[in-house]
Amino acid sequence: MSDTQTGIAIDRLSHRYVPRSGQPVTALDNVSLQVPRNSFHALLGPSGCGKSTLLFLIGGFLPIQEGQIRTASGPVLAPGPERGVVFQNFALFPWKTVKQNVLYGIGKRGIRGAEADQRAQHFIDLVHLSGFENSFPAQLSGGMQQRAALARTLATDPDILLMDEPFGALDAQTRRIMQEELLAIWRDTRKTVVFVTHDVAEAVYLADTISVMSARPGRICQRIDAGFNRRAETGVFKSPEFIGLVEHVWDLVRSEVDEARQRSH
Amino acid sequence: MGALSRIAPLLIVAAFWEAITRSGLVPTDLLPPFSTVVVALVKLATGGTLWPNTVDSVARAAAGFGIAVVVGTGIGAGMALWRGFETAAGPLVQAFFPLPKSALIPLVIVWFGLGDTAKTFLIFLGCLLPVILSTYNGLRGVDQVLVWSARSLGATRAAVIREVLLPGAMPQILTGLRTAVAFSFLLMVSSELIIATNGLGYLIGSYGDNGAYPAMFAVILVVTGLGYAADRAFVALSSFLLRWRE
Numbered sequence: 001m002s003d004t005q006t007g008i009a010i011d012r013l014s015h016r017y018v019p020r021s022g023q024p025v026t027a028l029d030n031v032s033l034q035v036p037r038n039s040f041h042a043l044l045g046p047s048g049c050g051k052s053t054l055l056f057l058i059g060g061f062l063p064i065q066e067g068q069i070r071t072a073s074g075p076v077l078a079p080g081p082e083r084g085v086v087f088q089n090f091a092l093f094p095w096k097t098v099k100q101n102v103l104y105g106i107g108k109r110g111i112r113g114a115e116a117d118q119r120a121q122h123f124i125d126l127v128h129l130s131g132f133e134n135s136f137p138a139q140l141s142g143g144m145q146q147r148a149a150l151a152r153t154l155a156t157d158p159d160i161l162l163m164d165e166p167f168g169a170l171d172a173q174t175r176r177i178m179q180e181e182l183l184a185i186w187r188d189t190r191k192t193v194v195f196v197t198h199d200v201a202e203a204v205y206l207a208d209t210i211s212v213m214s215a216r217p218g219r220i221c222q223r224i225d226a227g228f229n230r231r232a233e234t235g236v237f238k239s240p241e242f243i244g245l246v247e248h249v250w251d252l253v254r255s256e257v258d259e260a261r262q263r264s265h
Numbered sequence: 266m267g268a269l270s271r272i273a274p275l276l277i278v279a280a281f282w283e284a285i286t287r288s289g290l291v292p293t294d295l296l297p298p299f300s301t302v303v304v305a306l307v308k309l310a311t312g313g314t315l316w317p318n319t320v321d322s323v324a325r326a327a328a329g330f331g332i333a334v335v336v337g338t339g340i341g342a343g344m345a346l347w348r349g350f351e352t353a354a355g356p357l358v359q360a361f362f363p364l365p366k367s368a369l370i371p372l373v374i375v376w377f378g379l380g381d382t383a384k385t386f387l388i389f390l391g392c393l394l395p396v397i398l399s400t401y402n403g404l405r406g407v408d409q410v411l412v413w414s415a416r417s418l419g420a421t422r423a424a425v426i427r428e429v430l431l432p433g434a435m436p437q438i439l440t441g442l443r444t445a446v447a448f449s450f451l452l453m454v455s456s457e458l459i460i461a462t463n464g465l466g467y468l469i470g471s472y473g474d475n476g477a478y479p480a481m482f483a484v485i486l487v488v489t490g491l492g493y494a495a496d497r498a499f500v501a502l503s504s505f506l507l508r509w510r511e
Contacts, residue, residue, distance in 0.1 A: 061413045079416035091414040095432045095509045104428075108419030138511035149414075156418055 006072070007037040007160060007192030008058060013067030015053055015218075027053040029217035030067075035209075037072070038190040040229055042197060042207035044249070046257050050218025051196045055164050058194060059085050071160060081108065084158030084191075088165040090145040092137040098124065098148045099133040105156035123151040126185065143174035154185070161191040167202070179205060183229055200249050204228060204242065210249065214256040222252050297479040305479035306486060314468070319487065322457065322464040325381060326449040329388025333445060337393045338438065341400025346426065358397055366391045367455045374460060384456040384464070391452035392445035399441020403434030436510070439503045446499050450492045 015028040027050040035041045043051040056062050058069055060079040069076040071083065079085075084105075092101050102120040111119060124133055127147035137145050146166060153161065166182075167175040183206060186193060197203050203210045204226050212222040226245060228236045236242050279299050285291045286298040293301075309315040344351040344358070366387060377383035407430050415429045416422075457466025465488050472481035 056413075059413065059417060061416070079413065081417065081419035083417060085414060085417045087410050087414060089410065091408070091410040093411065093415075093429065093432070095435070097509075104415070105418035136509040136511075138509065152418070 005037055006034060006070070007039065008033070008035040008194065009070045010034070010054075010058070011068045011070070013054070013057065013064070013069065015050070015057060015062070015065055026217035028057075029219050031218070031220055032067075033211060033220060035192060035194060037192050039208045040186060040193040040195065040206060042195045042203035042210045042226075043213060044197060044200065044203040044210050044253065045213030045218075046198060046215055046253065046260070048218075049213040049215040049256075049260075051198075051213050052164055053218065054213075055162050055194060055196050058160075059083055059162050073159075081105070081156050082158055083160045083162055084153035084156055086146070086149055086153050086161070086163045086166045088168050090137070090142075090149040090169075092145055092149055092152070094137050097134050097136055098129055098140070098151075101137070101148055102152045102155050105152055109156055119155060120151075123155040124148075126154070127151045127181070141174075142170050143178060146170065146178065150182070150185075154189070159192060161193045163193065163195045165196050165198070168197070168199075175202075182206065186229070200253060201237075201246050204246050204249060205236065212249065212252050212256065215260040221256060224249060224252075294478070297482060301479045302482040302486065305477075306483035309480060309483050309487075315484070315487065318464050318468050319491070322453055322466065323491065325385050325457075325464065326388055326453040329385045329452070330392050330445060330449040332385075333389045333392030333396050333449075334442065336389075337396025337445075338400045340393075341397040342404060342426075344397070345401045345404035346430075358394070362394055362398075366452060367459075370456060370459050379460050379462055383460055384453070387456040388449050388452040391448040395441040395444040395448065396438075399437045399439075399444075400434065403437030403441075404430050406437060407433035436507055439506065443496065443499050443503070446495050447492070450488065450495070454488060 010031060010033040013028055013031045014026070016024050016026050018024045031050075031054060033041075043054060045051050053062065057064060058076060060076050060083065064076070073080065073082050076083075093104065096104065099120055102123055103116055106116045106119050121133075124130060127150050129144060129147050129151065132140065132144065132148075137148065140148065146169075150166070167178050170178060179202060195203070195206060206229055207226050208229060210224045210226055211220045212224065213219065214221045224245075228242055228245075282296070283299040286293055286296055297305075340354060340358075344354050369390065370387060373383045373387055377386055411429050411433060412425055415425050420428060453464070454466040454469070457464035458470045461467045461470050465484055468484045469481055469488075472478070472484065
């Protein structure tokens with residue numbers, strides 16, 4: 001894979017930490033992963049498999065102990081605006097309104113005044129939050145807060161979008177709507193996306209490729225092609241192929257959970 | 266209705282006070298009747314002593330509080346943000362915390378004499394600890410994810426302190442400042458009682474020494490009223506600053 005085609009290249013990455021009580025934990029063990037540019041990749045696995053740790057390492061939030069992560073901008077050493085992040089609990093600045101939140105990252109890109117305003121409004125409209133520009137996060141539902149967080153990240157125009165179970169805190173109906181809207185936005189913007197989830201159907205629906213991870217130590221044990229995200233038709237959910245792949249991935253995840261359970265006994 | 270229900274308990278206490286003194290249940294040389302105190306208050310308020318002493322006291326309390334806010338947020342932020350500074354200053358702060366600051370009054374007189382400096386310094390000391398602790402705890406309590414999200418949006422480390430940690434810690438800091446407001450009144454009165462040159466604490470002490478109990482109670486009412494007003498004003502300011510909270 002040539003460098004211009006690579007969105008994210010992860011090479012033999014390991015990560016250990018010592019919890020407050022006890023033995024060192026190997027959160028990630030020798031993980032290698034290539035995410036092609038403009039593709040949508042899901043990290044799928046049970047809790048404790050290190051998928052969020054992997055995402056935070058790509059984000060530059062945790063120090064890299066062993067191995068390497070590269071993007072088009074070079075090796076990852078620290079957080080950077082070319083890697084936008086959407087967190088499970090939204091991480092909006094609660095003292096800023098929706099618009100002020102969206103303007104924050106725009107301002108960091110050096111855009112000010114009317115141009116910044118216009119840009120903020122564009123992304124607020126894109127995530128269907130028009131009319132809530134001056135609301136504080138505490139006044140919004142969870143789904144609306146996550147829309148605002150998505151707008152804030154998209155407004156800085158990152159090459160890469162890192163999403164840590166972004167819809168995990170939402171109710172089922174809101175989650176479905178958000179998934180559809182995310183796909184629509186992704187089709188327009190073609191960011192390189194890494195999307196952490198433990199929801200099999202969500203991974204199969206959204207991703208080009210899925211890494212199934214195992215726990216203790218965290219490893220990527222299978223890489224699966226999905227690609228339903230590139231189909232234009234509605235009702236993909238009901239197609240036999242979709243249902244078949246969800247079942248297949250489910251079996252993989254289940255066997256990983258069982259194996260991990262046996263290993264830990 | 267709201268205002269009435271807030272002052273009703275005060276009115277009941279005043280009426281009870283009046284009743285037990287007028288009926289002779291409590292001798293009036295121990296506790297002058299409320300109405301006598303009010304008359305004394307009106308006399309003081311129209312005379313020339315009360316207001317200059319009030320201005321002296323309030324200026325001292327404000328100066329001690331203000332310096333404590335600047336120094337205390339600085340020390341608290343230093344402890345929260347630099348491990349080395351926390352190691353050095355943490356034990357000192359913890360040891361100093363339970364010490365009643367009024368115990369230092371004799372020492373402070375030796376250091377600063379009987380002027381304004383000694384009293385302002387005592388008020389400053391009294392206010393310092395709640396400011397340090399609330400700043401430290403507030404900054405430490407800011408959600409890590411907010412810092413990460415600011416960094417990934419392009420904020421530098423210095424910008425994170427100003428734009429994320431400080432506003433994130435603001436609810437806790439304001440709670441600490443409210444405690445400091447109360448402490449500033451406490452130290453103001455006790456330092457003026459002991460280092461008696463002027464001020465409301467001095468008036469309370471000297472009227473008491475001279476047996477002018479209605480006037481003494483009147484000054485106590487003034488201190489109480491000022492403290493209450495300062496607290497309400499601070500609460501109003503806080504809820505304005507924290508209007509983003511539901």
